[in-house]
Amino acid sequence: MVRLEKEKYYNRNSKTGMLVFVTRIGVPIRHVRRKGFVTILALMLITLVGGAMLILSHGANTLAFETNRAYYQACERNLAASGFAWAGYQNVHKKTELPTQPIELDVELLQIPQGSLTVSFAHLDTDDPSVEVKTTCGRETNLLKRLREYSLK
Incomplete structure (x- = not known):
């Protein structure tokens, strides 16, 4: 088996005058393949x-969590206002x-997940005179409970 070594020489016959790799046999190597380039890329x-x-x-996960929290807070405010x-x-x-x-009021028509509304006068x-409004809404993992007191004057 003959080992071919590459030699560099200046190709004077070339119109471009480029440096060309030539094997010992004399066949120029025009395209050197870079193996693995596409794989690495x-x-x-x-x-x-x-x-x-x-x-x-x-x-996206943070945005979904914040959106759910804002939705449940809005539901809780709606229950309190009701x-x-x-x-x-x-x-x-x-x-x-x-x-x-x-008194526990029926909030089924509001379609609030796990929503409950309890009103008591004090x-x-x-x-x-004042009224206490106890609200609950949300899911098992994110359940909002709040007790608010309002004056009826």
Whole structure:
């Protein structure tokens, strides 16, 4: 087996005058193949795309969590406003018959996940009657519970 060594020489017959690699036999090597270049390029692109997806997926998860939290807070505020409006109506129209026990209102038509609304009147015998509105909404892992007190004056 004959080992071929590459030699460099200046090709004077060439119109471009380029430096050409020539084997010992005298056949010029015009295209030198870079083995593995495409594979390395593909691996680098896959790595870059994977890194971008990691960053974007983290941002998407955060955005989804914040959106759910904002939705449940809005549901909780709607429940509290509904409870206060109901208590205000009861205070104006049925002042003599205000209940002393907490009342759980039906919130099924509001379609709030795990929503509940409890209203109880307090300090009815004083000059400053108030109402306590207890709200619950959300999922098992993200359950918002809040107790608010409003003056009926």
